Amino acid sequence: MDIKKAIKHLIQLKDEDFARYHIYNDPIEGRIPSHLREDIIREALICGNEEATYAMEKLGMVKGIGWADLVELAQSLGIQIQFKKCDNSLQYVYFGSYEDSGVITLYEETISKGEALAQEYNIEELKGISLREVVLAHEIFHHIEARKKDLFINSFRINLWKLGPYTHRSRLICTGEISGMAFTKRLLNLQFCPNVLDVLLLYPYNEILAEQLYKEITMSSHQKYILKSHYL
């Protein structure tokens, strides 16, 4: 795979294209009715955008915020930010994580490595991109998601099974990721979807997985409704 070419292609994709990829990867994807998918995507994107606008208004910003503002925003939300060198997980590359107790962990070494790589590829659109801002913004959204119970992404439920008068309903995982992506993009005034970085930063660790991810994103974006054969 020509990574530069792949990234340039991903940069051109729309938020909705990446959102379809997130839907495709939801653990209960097979249970999401086809006719609802585009509505779910629209609502989840609106949700992320609205929360970003709200956060920017809170900080008195109109057009994107930087690192210091992000830290201020996190503090105002009662988030504790901690730094670690890296994550020991062998299977995935983690740049940040969020715990429901309100703690965000940023993996400094992995982030610095990622930032250096993003510059090394010399891709015009990615010049000056701050990966730590992208990661922090994304994790801040997960905190908002955990605290604001009335958000669309928290209230929307999929009917899983019925037993007498009782219907078991489940929320989706993918909607939080779709909103988080929109939140980060708006908050940092990015010209592309932050998930582009997932492929770029995975590449030096595992070329095969990066190519697979690239293919999955572009394939999901081509198909409006994907029907998978498995059900969870």
Ligand SMILES: [Zn+2]
């Ligand atoms: Zn996330």
